[in-house]
Amino acid sequence: MAKVLMKGNEAIGAAAIKAGCKYFFGYPITPQNELPEYMSREMPKNGGVFLQAESEVAAINMVYGAAGAGARVMTSSSSPGIALKQEGITYIAGAELPCVIVNIVRGGPGLGGIQPAQSDYNQVTRGGGNGDYKLLVYAPANLQEMVDLMQEAFDAADYYRNPVMMVGDGMIGQMMEPIEFKEGKSRFELPAKDWASVGTKGKRKPNIINSLALDPAELEKHNQKLQEKYDMMKANEVKYETYNMENAEVVIVAYGTTSRIVRNAIIDLKEQGIHVGLIRPITLWPFPEKAFDEVPADCKSLLSVEMSMGQMVDDIKIASNGRWPVSFYGRAGGMIPTPEAVMDKVKELVGGAK
Incomplete structure (x- = not known):
């Protein structure tokens, strides 16, 4: 297959669409703006939906809704924007919903600047939001690797029912490199999304999507279940x-x-x-x-x-x-x-x- 020269942010979007992403919710922030711009143009052409939310907080909660309905969904942002999404991310992790989150990192702290950085390492590896939860976090070194990992990111999100984050610094988003979009077979046997909230048609009890558990014994049991999942990731998903x-x-x-x-x-x-x-x-x-x-x-x-x-x-x-x-x-x-x-x-x- 012929290679095509693409800018990083646009290549990320193209790879996500190829991986089956049908919904994208986001809000503009440099240096990842070309990604939502690309998705706004290309998602409708591929049977998908793009929506620019009123804020990062709104965007991540729209992701929660689409993921709860079983859709392949993605959002992207850069450092301060990812910080604003943290409450939604921990809700999504707690509700065991699959999604892909792209963070094109810029310098901080605070509003910082728009140049590339890796100063979100603690944020993405330690949670960032409240509670005991983990994200599977990929950090590709070039655009080809970013594109190759995007399919796996969506598959892993579905397999583990967990948010997956793709991290690249501002250079990854802004550089141009030749890309080959390869055809590959998923290494995951993906289960049916019989947990999704898609309407019952009177044939079953409703599926409840929730991260609230007021009974501490119930919540502890849920945390132990999540930890078992994270232990599986440690055993099976390490890449270096x-x-x-x-x-x-x-x-x-x-x-x-x-x-x-x-x-x-x-x-x-x-x-x-x-x-x-x-x-x-x-x-x-x-x-x-x-x-x-x-x-x-x-x-x-x-x-x-x-x-x-x-x-x-x-x-x-x-x-x-x-x-x-x-x-x-x-x-x-x-x-x-x-x-x-x-x-x-x-x-x-x-x-x-x-």
Whole structure:
């Protein structure tokens, strides 16, 4: 199949439609505005519905309604907008409804700026809303991977009856790359949506979609059921990539577009006689703890490289379990790490150039 050159936000929309998305509810915010713009134009052509809500809060609750009716539904936003959606997201998780949420991350905190960042890591991996719940979180490094994971995101949402989040920084949304829309078979055996609230036609009792449980024993039982589902995700949905791990003196952990910058640094460092490996989480939650079993025992240090102030460091420390010291290099507020700066940090850790 021929490749087509597309902007990131538009490629996300095209992949969602191809994955069977029939409803999109959103509200404009930079740097993801091309995505709802694309959906407003293309959804009606493909038998779907686009609606620009009056706010992010309204949009996520419209997602709740469509998901409760069994539809494939998506919303997108950027950092402050995702923050506004958190109450709806925890309601959706509590009601066990499938949907896909796209977060094209910009710098913060607060209203922040419109440049790319990875400073929503804690928000997307720790919940963000109230209660004990988890999202399956993908963090692709390029547009092809984003497109390839979109079908899986919708399938996983349906399979687990849980919201799935796709996270990319502002560069992912704004860059242009050649994309191939591949045909692939789902690895999930998707169950019938017999839980959906679609009318009874007098043949059965109504399905109740709800996240309220006033009986604490009942609510505890529900939380235990959800935890069993999250444990299944931990067992089955972890994705990661490793690169150049053999004889690595330093292993860098980086995700998304930052991992591409790091890879360039690793190639240049190798030419200077410094061996550096890469662990690239593709799922931010569940975090790929087993990837750290591939780190050489005589590795000098792990290095987290992020477009944040070090939000992934705690997960790296937990996963490495004290086997290696953990260092950090990052830029924030929309500033992007350079390969040269990453190289300088690595040389500092190994004691200078070889």
